[in-house]
Amino acid sequence: xxxxxxxxxxxxxxxxxxxxxxxxxxxxxxxxxxxxxxxxxxxxxxxxxxxxxxxxxxxxxxxxxxxxxxxxxxxxxxxxxxxxxxxxxxxxxxxxxxxxxxxxxxxxxxxxxxxxxxxxxxxxxxxxxxxxxxxxxxxxxxxxxxxxxxxxxxxxxxxxxxxxxxxxxxxxxxxxxxxxxxxxxxxxxxxxxxx
Ligand SMILES: Cc1cc2nc3c(=O)[nH]c(=O)nc-3n(C[C@H](O)[C@H](O)[C@H](O)COP(=O)(O)O)c2cc1C
Numbered sequence: 001x002x003x004x005x006x007x008x009x010x011x012x013x014x015x016x017x018x019x020x021x022x023x024x025x026x027x028x029x030x031x032x033x034x035x036x037x038x039x040x041x042x043x044x045x046x047x048x049x050x051x052x053x054x055x056x057x058x059x060x061x062x063x064x065x066x067x068x069x070x071x072x073x074x075x076x077x078x079x080x081x082x083x084x085x086x087x088x089x090x091x092x093x094x095x096x097x098x099x100x101x102x103x104x105x106x107x108x109x110x111x112x113x114x115x116x117x118x119x120x121x122x123x124x125x126x127x128x129x130x131x132x133x134x135x136x137x138x139x140x141x142x143x144x145x146x147x148x149x150x151x152x153x154x155x156x157x158x159x160x161x162x163x164x165x166x167x168x169x170x171x172x173x174x175x176x177x178x179x180x181x182x183x184x185x186x187x188x189x190x191x192x193x194x195x
Contacts, residue, residue: 005188007031007181008075010041012082012093012137019123019158020081020130022166026174027079027121030181036188038079038181041071043092051098065099072100072112077188078146079181081121084133089140101144114145117187119180121153123161129154147191149184153177 009028011020021042028038046064049055061069072078082093100112108114118141122130131154138148153176155161161168168174 003189003193005036005077005185005192006075007036007038007077007079007185007188008041008072009038009079009181010043010081012043012080012090012096014044014092016044018083019125019155019162020083020121022162023121023123023153023155023168023177024079024081025166026168026177027081027119027181027184030178031077031079031185032181033178034182034185034189036077036181036185038185039071039075043096048095048099051095056102061099061102061104065102066104068096069100069104069112076116076192077184078116078118078141079121079184080118080137081123082130082133082137084122084124084126084128084130087132089133089136093137094140097140097144110144113141115192116146117184117191118146118148119151119184120148121155121177121180123155123158125157125159127156129156129158147187149180149187151176151180151183153180 031038124130
């Protein structure tokens with residue numbers, strides 16, 4: 001029976017005009033072209049408090065953490081564009097990962113992450129395009145059971161790289177980003193197809 005993988009696409013930035021939101025939407029097109037169903041999630045629309053074990057203990061998971069977990073569980077693949085803040089992952093992304101990693105009754109450990117396939121990318125006005133931050137993102141996801149594909153893209157000089165319509169001006173770079181989307185889609189289809 002045909003299986004259509006579902007790919008969740010989001011950025012580790014809350015900023016409205018985020019380059020990384022634009023970037024992940026390009027990868028999302030590649031995933032759709034490879035016959036996946038792709039969903040864009042803006043983390044700004046599900047604000048989360050700073051993770052605090054005391055708060056978790058007294059009040060349980062906030063409603064938006066439940067929402068985030070639910071949407072993650074409905075998808076097999078992840079496309080993630082994360083800016084680099086001080087050479088590392090953004091607080092917004094790490095906070096979202098921490099909340100999503102918390103188990104609720106009836107759930108397998110790390111159910112939002114384990115066995116999923118992810119593709120990473122970043123964009124920054126700097127010369128390295130946020131590449132150093134991706135090292136940390138890759139390491140965190142790998143440690144919680146996500147298969148992160150080796151291909152990745154870091155778009156430098158992001159303030160000059162995007163056209164008005166949000167696309168990348170450099171065709172080769174645009175194709176590379178779309179290819180990441182397509183690769184995550186095809187791998188998700190192949191290895192996560194239910195038996
Ligand atoms: C707190 C902070 C730290 C930053 N550190 C870095 C950095 O280490 N390397 C880098 O290339 N850009 C850094 N930047 C610049 C971001 O790459 C830039 O703001 C980028 O536009 C953020 O991504 P976004 O457009 O998706 O929001 C930093 C920005 C902020 C706000």
